Amino acid sequence: MKNLITRFKNDESGATAIEYGLIAALISVGLVSVLVIFGPQLAGIFTSIGDQIP
Numbered sequence: 001m002k003n004l005i006t007r008f009k010n011d012e013s014g015a016t017a018i019e020y021g022l023i024a025a026l027i028s029v030g031l032v033s034v035l036v037i038f039g040p041q042l043a044g045i046f047t048s049i050g051d052q053i054p
Contacts, residue, residue, distance in 0.1 A: 035042075
């Protein structure tokens with residue numbers, strides 16, 4: 001029983017998956033934030049480029 005508890009305590013395979021999930025969530029939040037802040041400016045740039053193309 002003590003061996004089982006020690007193995008469970010030292011098992012970090014689930015922690016790695018959670019860490020990857022947190023990193024992906026942070027990147028997603030960062031991308032959405034950047035798009036919300038700079039979205040209107042980017043839309044204006046692409047509109048002006050599109051207007052110049054015949």
